[in-house]
Amino acid sequence: MSAKPIIQGQEFPVITPTSIKDIDEIPVSVDQARVTVLPGSTKSAASFQFEGEDHTLGNALRYIIMKNPDVEFCGYSIPHPSEAKMNIRIQSYDDVDVHDILDKGLQDLMDMCDVVTEKFTIAKEEFHSNKMQS
Amino acid sequence: MPAPSEDTMIERKKLKVGIETVSNQQSTDFPGHWPGESHEWDLEYFKNNMRIEFQHEHANKLDLTFSLIGVDTSLANALRRILISEVPTLAIEDVFIYQNTSIIQDEVLAHRLGLVPLRGNHDALRWLKWYQKDEDVPDHEPKSDENCVRLSLNTECRWKEGGLEKAKQGVTDPDELYENHNVYARDFSFEPWERQTEKFGDDGVRSSHPDILVAKMRPGQHIELLMHAYKGIGQDHAKFSPVATATYRLLPTIDILKPIVGADAKKFARCFPKGVIRLDKVTSEDTSAHPEECAGKEGEAKAVVDNPSLDTVSRECLRHPEFADKVKLGRMRDHFIFRIESTGQWDSDELFLESIRLLKVKAARIKRGLTRTNAQAQ
Numbered sequence: 001m002s003a004k005p006i007i008q009g010q011e012f013p014v015i016t017p018t019s020i021k022d023i024d025e026i027p028v029s030v031d032q033a034r035v036t037v038l039p040g041s042t043k044s045a046a047s048f049q050f051e052g053e054d055h056t057l058g059n060a061l062r063y064i065i066m067k068n069p070d071v072e073f074c075g076y077s078i079p080h081p082s083e084a085k086m087n088i089r090i091q092s093y094d095d096v097d098v099h100d101i102l103d104k105g106l107q108d109l110m111d112m113c114d115v116v117t118e119k120f121t122i123a124k125e126e127f128h129s130n131k132m133q134s
Numbered sequence: 135m136p137a138p139s140e141d142t143m144i145e146r147k148k149l150k151v152g153i154e155t156v157s158n159q160q161s162t163d164f165p166g167h168w169p170g171e172s173h174e175w176d177l178e179y180f181k182n183n184m185r186i187e188f189q190h191e192h193a194n195k196l197d198l199t200f201s202l203i204g205v206d207t208s209l210a211n212a213l214r215r216i217l218i219s220e221v222p223t224l225a226i227e228d229v230f231i232y233q234n235t236s237i238i239q240d241e242v243l244a245h246r247l248g249l250v251p252l253r254g255n256h257d258a259l260r261w262l263k264w265y266q267k268d269e270d271v272p273d274h275e276p277k278s279d280e281n282c283v284r285l286s287l288n289t290e291c292r293w294k295e296g297g298l299e300k301a302k303q304g305v306t307d308p309d310e311l312y313e314n315h316n317v318y319a320r321d322f323s324f325e326p327w328e329r330q331t332e333k334f335g336d337d338g339v340r341s342s343h344p345d346i347l348v349a350k351m352r353p354g355q356h357i358e359l360l361m362h363a364y365k366g367i368g369q370d371h372a373k374f375s376p377v378a379t380a381t382y383r384l385l386p387t388i389d390i391l392k393p394i395v396g397a398d399a400k401k402f403a404r405c406f407p408k409g410v411i412r413l414d415k416v417t418s419e420d421t422s423a424h425p426e427e428c429a430g431k432e433g434e435a436k437a438v439v440d441n442p443s444l445d446t447v448s449r450e451c452l453r454h455p456e457f458a459d460k461v462k463l464g465r466m467r468d469h470f471i472f473r474i475e476s477t478g479q480w481d482s483d484e485l486f487l488e489s490i491r492l493l494k495v496k497a498a499r500i501k502r503g504l505t506r507t508n509a510q511a512q
Contacts, residue, residue: 023498031503050500056215057496063208067175069165099506106501108175112209113494115177116202117487119186123200124483127188 038087045091046098053086054078061088064112065105070096138171148387151463153452161206161467180204189471191482198482202382202470210382210470216489217380219368223479224252224259224283224339226373227267228362235355236317246348247287247361248373250319251477253342254283258333259479265364279328283339283363286325291315291351315351320344322361339363342478376485378475384465386445390437392460393420393427399437402461405451412440443471 038047050057058076065074065088073091090098138146150157163173184204191198202210229244236243265281275281297311308315324338349357368375388410394402395416403411413435420436421428428436447465451457474482 023495023502026499028502031499032505033503035500035503035505048504053496053500054215056212056220056493057500059208060212060493061497063161063206064175066164067173069172069174071165099504103501103504106497106504108177109497110494110501111177112180112205113490113497115181115184116186116205116209117490119184120200120483120486120490123186123188127191 041098043097044093044095045089047087047089048102050086050088052084054084055086058086058088060109061105064108065090065101067108068101068104070094071101138168147467148464149384149467151447151449151465153449159467163206195481195483196476196478197474198476198486199471199473201385202472204468205470206468207470210472212493213486213489214380214382214472216492217377217474217485218375220492221376221480221485221488222365222367223374223376223477224254224262224363224365225371226250226252226285226361226363227366228364230360230362231358232360233356233358236349236351236357237355238349243349243357243359247359248371250322250346250348251342251479252283252339252363253479254339255334255337256480256484258330258335261333262365267364277362279326279330281364283330284325284327285322285339285361285363286359287317287322287348287361288358289314289317289321289351290356291353293353297353312351312353316347317349317351317357318344319346319348321348325360376476376480377482378477380472380474380485382470382472384467385469385471386442386447387462387464387466388439388442388445389462389464390439390460391462393424394437394457394460395428395431396434398456399435401454402437402451402457405448405454405457407444407446409441410439410445412438414438 034051034053036049036051038049041047055078058078062074062076065071070092071090072093074089076086076088078086088102090101092098092101146158146162149159162168165173167173185201187201187203189199189201226248229247231240231244234240234243238246261280262283263275263281265277266275292313294311294313301311305311319341322341324334324340326334326338351357366374388406393416399413403413405411416428416431416434416436418432421430421432447463449463451461452463472486474485476482476485480488
């Protein structure tokens with residue numbers, strides 16, 4: 001399985017705990033240790049590295065960050081297939097802080113998920129009530 | 135600058151399918167791509183344009199087809215990937231073999247048992263926790279009723295009463311000669327412990343497909359084993375994947391640019407699967423609108439697109455020169471016909487909702503892990 005980060009001398013599984021009931025089951029320090037900033041970063045241009053993430057989050061996050069007009073460039077890559085790491089590069093216009101852009105991107109993605117959940121639930125109910133009638 | 139018309143927006147979303155090429159593949163809904171247009175992320179716009187339409191659900195709730203409309207490929211693909219490899223299910227992981235005199239080797243039998251899909255009370259399955267197999271991890275959680283489901287299989291093949299005589303008479307049908315010569319997934323028995331009896335109820339944990347053939351035996355052969363099932367994800371092993379397949383395809387489009395009439399219309403309809411093209415009659419409006427093709431052909435057959443979602447985009451019609459400049463094929467880049475086939479542990483609709491939830495959890499975890507002081511990687 002994927003690489004496991006060591007926090008305070010303890011190993012934590014990275015990918016597995018995405019399938020959890022409640023995010024609070026995992027200490028915040030685990031996630032803080034999964035996110036690193038690659039060397040050479042400035043306020044308006046940085047590469048972030050996420051441990052235990054792959055194309056699933058990478059591409060969706062890239063799309064939503066590219067929707068931000070402050071973004072000059074956004075791209076993601078998986079530097080090596082046998083390391084569970086995902087790099088995302090963000091460059092911004094007008095010296096906008098890339099941390100804020102990444103934060104907004106993640107929030108937008110979460111909002112998007114809520115809309116899809118809502119629409120799916122409504123569509124499901126409609127479909128079943130139509131089926132009952134016919 | 136005026137906002138682009140509806141037709142332009144639809145045209146932009148079309149992936150164009152030519153004889154040998156596809157074009158207009160990439161999404162262009164980004165700020166800065168089209169002069170004078172914003173395309174900034176707008177939740178309200180997304181809410182108004184995103185649609186889900188259920189198409190078909192099998193009576194057993196395991197096979198579901200629906201349209202996911204108005205989202206980008208990256209989201210649809212993320213959900214598909216999560217469905218296949220990150221939604222957790224329960225599957226047999228450890229097998230303790232006490233006796234196996236069948237001709238299937240222990241390790242092959244254990245592998246086959248692992249692949250059998252299981253089902254049980256949904257709330258109880260949700261209540262189950264992870265079992266960390268790695269014994270070296272400090273504070274390693276021991277096996278308990280909360281993370282380990284036990285099943286047993288104990289079966290022995292015997293001669294049926296009078297079977298030996300029948301064999302002497304030359305009967306070869308095993309159903310007439312032996313008992314228990316086929317070992318099926320339905321022969322598993324659930325061995326609940328502690329709270330599991332109450333949580334899983336009378337049905338317990340059983341195979342979602344009881345007719346799966348696990349092994350074949352002959353008289354005197356015996357299988358006795360204990361199985362431990364844990365929660366896992368498809369990324370670790372395909373047996374933990376909750377779906378047989380989760381796929382999407384883009385909605386095909388067929389644009390008939392100039393009327394196709396008469397014998398050509400019938401030929402055109404035959405280029406597509408049944409139900410895609412309908413044959414209508416040429417009307418007087420058609421003859422006045424397109425005199426070149428339709429003059430004097432009123433009442434003859436005319437090809438009309440009926441249900442493009444049935445098309446396989448075989449491009450057969452493009453091979454015929456008479457249709458080459460009359461038709462345009464394509465696919466809608468933001469219309470995904472999603473199909474989820476569950477292996478039986480969860481209903482397909484539950485799986486889709488779970489996949490969205492997991493994507494949100496992924497984003498939420500990175501968001502809370504993001505601090506200004508994140509370590510610089512070495």
